[in-house]
Amino acid sequence: MISITDLIFAATGFTISFIITFILVPFLIRKFKEKGIVGVDVHKPEKPEIPEMGGLSILISIIVSTVFLIIVCNNLTKFFTTFLMVVVVVGIIGAIDDIKPLNPKLKPTLTALASLPIIIFGTYVPRPVFPIIGKTRLTIVYPLLIIAGLAVSTNAVNMLDVFNGSMAGTCSILLLTLLISSIILGSSIGILLSAITLGSLVAFFYYNKYPAKIFSGDVGSLTVGAAIATIAVMGRLEIVTIVAMMPHIMNGFHSLASIGGLLERRQIKARPTKVLADGRLAASKDPKAPITLARLILAGGPLYENEVVKVFILLSIYSGVLAILTALLIAWGL
Amino acid sequence: MNYRHIFSILGIITLVWATMLLGLVFIWKFIVPISYPSESYIMQFLIGFFKVGASGTLALIWLYLWNKLVQIYFWKTLKAGT
Numbered sequence: 001m002i003s004i005t006d007l008i009f010a011a012t013g014f015t016i017s018f019i020i021t022f023i024l025v026p027f028l029i030r031k032f033k034e035k036g037i038v039g040v041d042v043h044k045p046e047k048p049e050i051p052e053m054g055g056l057s058i059l060i061s062i063i064v065s066t067v068f069l070i071i072v073c074n075n076l077t078k079f080f081t082t083f084l085m086v087v088v089v090v091g092i093i094g095a096i097d098d099i100k101p102l103n104p105k106l107k108p109t110l111t112a113l114a115s116l117p118i119i120i121f122g123t124y125v126p127r128p129v130f131p132i133i134g135k136t137r138l139t140i141v142y143p144l145l146i147i148a149g150l151a152v153s154t155n156a157v158n159m160l161d162v163f164n165g166s167m168a169g170t171c172s173i174l175l176l177t178l179l180i181s182s183i184i185l186g187s188s189i190g191i192l193l194s195a196i197t198l199g200s201l202v203a204f205f206y207y208n209k210y211p212a213k214i215f216s217g218d219v220g221s222l223t224v225g226a227a228i229a230t231i232a233v234m235g236r237l238e239i240v241t242i243v244a245m246m247p248h249i250m251n252g253f254h255s256l257a258s259i260g261g262l263l264e265r266r267q268i269k270a271r272p273t274k275v276l277a278d279g280r281l282a283a284s285k286d287p288k289a290p291i292t293l294a295r296l297i298l299a300g301g302p303l304y305e306n307e308v309v310k311v312f313i314l315l316s317i318y319s320g321v322l323a324i325l326t327a328l329l330i331a332w333g334l
Numbered sequence: 335m336n337y338r339h340i341f342s343i344l345g346i347i348t349l350v351w352a353t354m355l356l357g358l359v360f361i362w363k364f365i366v367p368i369s370y371p372s373e374s375y376i377m378q379f380l381i382g383f384f385k386v387g388a389s390g391t392l393a394l395i396w397l398y399l400w401n402k403l404v405q406i407y408f409w410k411t412l413k414a415g416t
Contacts, residue, residue: 131355133362141386243354246347250404257401283412291408299411300339311340318344322351 006188009072010179010195013065017199020061025207028054029214039215043163043305045279050212053098055220058200059091062227065196079189079234082123086230087223089114090154094222111222112151118233119143128238129185131329149238150229156248157225158218159255162294165209166309167216170247170316171224172201177244177320178228181237181327190235197227210306239330244323247315251293258291273298280304339411346407350400357396361389 032038032051039052063084070080093110096102102110118124126142127135138145161167175198182190201224207213216224232241242249255272270289273281283298297303297311365388370381 130358130362132359136362243351246350250347250350253397254401254404258405285412291405296343296404296408297340299408299415300336301415303335307335311335314340315343315347319347322348326351326355 001186002183002188002191006191009069010191012072013069013192013196014199016068017061017065017196018203020064021057021200021203022206024057024060025054025204025214028057029207032214039217041164041212043273043275043281044211045275045277050215052215053095053217053219054204054208054214055091055094055216055218055223058204058216058220059087059223061200061203062087062197062223065199066193069192069196073192076189076192078121079123080193082117082121083193083227083230083234085117086114086150087226089117090150090226091219091223094217094219097218097222108151108155111154111226112147114226115147115150115229118146118230124233125236129236129330130239131326134333146233149233150226152249152252153229153232153241153245154222154225156245156252157228158221159252160248160293160312161216161221162292163210163305163309163312164212165205165306166312167221167224168201168205168208169309169313171228172198172205173313173316173320174228174241174244174248175201175231177323178231178235178237178241180324181240181244182235184324184327184331185237185240187235187237190231190237193227193231193235197224197231210309237327240323240327243326244316244320246319246322247293247312250296254296255290255292259288276302281308342407342411346404349403353396353400357392361392365389365392 029051032053037052038049041048041050066080066084066087070077070084073080090111093102093107093114097107124142124146126139127137128142129135157167157171160170175194178190179194179198182188182194204216204220208216228241228245232238270284270286272284272289272292272295274284276282280302281294281298281304282302283295289295293312293315294308297308303311365385368381368385370377372378
């Protein structure tokens, strides 16, 4: 059951991670500009150079606020330590990928292996709860699903990090959904971990929204994806998370299905979208280009980058509503 | 902004959500309870293997249909816009 103490700690954790990210990002912008750690914003006609690896602020704020939770919540130390281990390992993988791009098949393998602390420390319950069905027992299959789930979640979040504010915006909605669902389902772990990750992402979104002052890089997107998957497993929010992640899953699934396998973004010759002379984005008509969520949205007509992100966020809000409805169906025992 | 197109994407999400829940219920109510009156370990293994295989096949069919629906809708919308 959720206590008032949980809610106070969640609010404190949210504030800590929000403040750390909010203060850290301007510092990182200056440092990365000095060191030349920049990426080209390809969706703008003038192609500006923007500092990359801003997701480092997300990783640092999550580490600090999780340490805070370890100190104040003695009864859940095992869960928070596991969360910390998974997020740090995946964050390091993301940082390495930002510095020296990893093989497109190696990245999901490494992120999948990062889930091992959850299995080793036994911080999961192999009885996921579904609406209508109720409690199920997946003793043998569940650990395998954790490994696959972490790889899917990290890479799905990473694949939607294509426009200014798209990852931070959609994942903020997703984490808010997990927070509300945790309250509905009485998951203390879900509330505390969603709150700290949400705090960090909301602050990052402020700088990453259109026109972006900083990019998150793989260090940010993989960290957030790992945090979401770990919250889903340890907070027993599996089905709710799958529903809330629908835009991310659609983007990853249809992209991979249309190009027929795992390829790094830079390896795909045919781009899914193109920038028009007036700055609007249009869907590519190339049959070899992947059917990403952005391309699917732009099939309805050209849009400005910020409009595409607004549609992403709208789809995330809608999926969030369906996820909360799913949580309510579980809570009511339907 | 093409609101009709966005509503169609929301419709696809709703359909995927509803069929996912229905599929889970179908698997849980009709495939998981399948049993065979035999104490033999080989028979138990075969029954378990069949259940996993049947559920997996259903999931793959569902994914295939979802992908096909999106592909058909995407190309139809893109062609209609040109």
